[in-house]
Amino acid sequence: GAVVSQHPSWVICKSGTSVKIECRSLDFQATTMFWYRQFPKQSLMLMATSNEGSKATYEQGVEKDKFLINHASLTLSTLTVTSAHPEDSSFYICSTTSVSYEQYFGPGTRLTVT
């Protein structure tokens, strides 16, 4: 069964609005979750590491004020894309990790900004 869920699975929003994506760990408590972005025909790029109870750590080039991450509980992390623009249209995927470094991915959220 699914280990990680994401909601919504797809969303269309207007330019300038904000969109919140939820990532839930279903089978275990996740102190760490990862957020990735994937553009068409490209591989996954890590955006940030979400740490329960503390600030997220962002990869170089990812604006922390634009991509707000909140990891308020051991089963839920949220990514909010603020003031979305068409170039933010992408496939956003979260993941949790096991002790053996295997990662389990959520089904992804396809964001289209018009």
Added chain:
Amino acid sequence: RKEVEQDPGPFNVPEGATVAFNCTYSNSASQSFFWYRQDCRKEPKLLMSVYSSGNEDGRFTAQLNRASQYISLLIRDSKLSDSATYLCVVNRKAAGNKLTFGGGTRVLVKP
């Protein structure tokens, strides 16, 4: 140079044939290696971990060559359902649980 490089393909494979492809990684401190499979517009799913001695899972065989810094994946008796993009993924303990993904190798199995 990308940290993990793959031939993007596509590899066009007749059904029932064998296909193999490699992935190279640049950081010699890489410690854990994986092959993930990604179908179109879906999330990646773990296919198999790759161990130093090489390992097999059904029709799939993975090899690791630390000296030359590459890993390989071989698929025997290809099925139509094997058509997907195969992602080479590495992890460094020093980087925590962060994974670095290759660009993927696309495999198309045809009847």
